[in-house]
């Protein structure tokens with residue numbers, strides 16, 4: 001390609017960038033207007049709600065439906081995710097607590113869902129994320145809830161039994177683990193591998209094959225594992241890209257998770273009810289009396305009404321030995337008439353029923 005052609009193309013890009021810049025600024029001014037209108041129509045004592053997850057899900061879906069390439073749908077939606085995040089921050093910067101420390105997959109999930117224009121706060125434990133939200137110190141919390149290889153994150157399910165929370169969103173993240181070492185690590189003398197118990201479990205077969213005699217040490221997070229390796233010469237960590245970058249570690253082996261589709265689902269928790277988008281999910285907790293056929297009774301109304309169950313999980317209840325609660329996710333919104341009917345039917349049979357929230361299905 002000649003210099004001349006390149007020069008002409010760069011001029012075209014400059015002109016387009018100017019238009020893109022103008023349009024983004026116009027969009028941001030519109031968001032500011034939205035904030036003004038919302039403030040003006042508040043009733044006495046009413047708190048304004050700036051963040052609208054259902055609206056954001058619709059915007060992203062529309063972008064993906066209309067996108068003609070050459071950028072892929074996900075790539076395009078990711079760009080719009082960040083534009084919306086910045087526009088919302090003009091109205092009100094969101095405060096988000098997540099299971100930390102910095103560099104965890106939960107932080108990556110928070111950024112994927114809310115974009116980067118948020119004030120994020122790492123917490124040391126799942127329960128602390130719940131407490132931070134309950135105390136009103138942040139608008140939302142982000143916690144892991146299930147992994148496709150290892151199953152439920154029990155700390156999260158149990159925390160829902162203790163706190164009154166509304167689930168207002170979900171996000172799924174592909175989880176790639178690497179074996180990481182520091183610049184001082186003697187790679188032929190590794191005698192210890194640190195990681196979170198979930199990650200060690202997700203790489204069990206790989207570890208059995210490559211490091212069968214090395215001690216596996218479970219620590220509080222993958223980021224904590226990466227941090228420890230930095231100061232030691234005979235250890236390695238299993239963690240993801242964010243932790244590797246944060247602690248300046250190098251990858252001795254990449255993508256060592258046993259299953260290539262290894263993914264984790266995260267929930268956004270807060271106090272805000274989310275209106276229907278037409279493509280939603282609902283999470284409930286139900287406890288049934290301990291009698292034969294109780295689980296069957298619970299599931300029949302879903303089947304009879306053609307409602308798609310996406311998950312069912314059992315946990316010991318806090319109220320008695322050998323009694324259980326069921327965590328159920330299904331497709332639909334609790335305001336849909338069909339879903340309403342099912343929930344009414346179940347509550348007639350159940351000891352207790354709590355709707356944890358209805359929220360848009362993950363778009364990204």
Ligand SMILES: C=C(O[C@@H]1C=C(C(=O)O)C=C[C@H]1O)C(=O)O
Pocket residue numbers: 030031034050051052053055056059083084085087088091
């Ligand atoms: C602009 C609004 O407020 C926020 C910003 C949005 C955006 O930038 O598109 C969308 C929803 C809200 O989180 C709105 O309510 O429409």
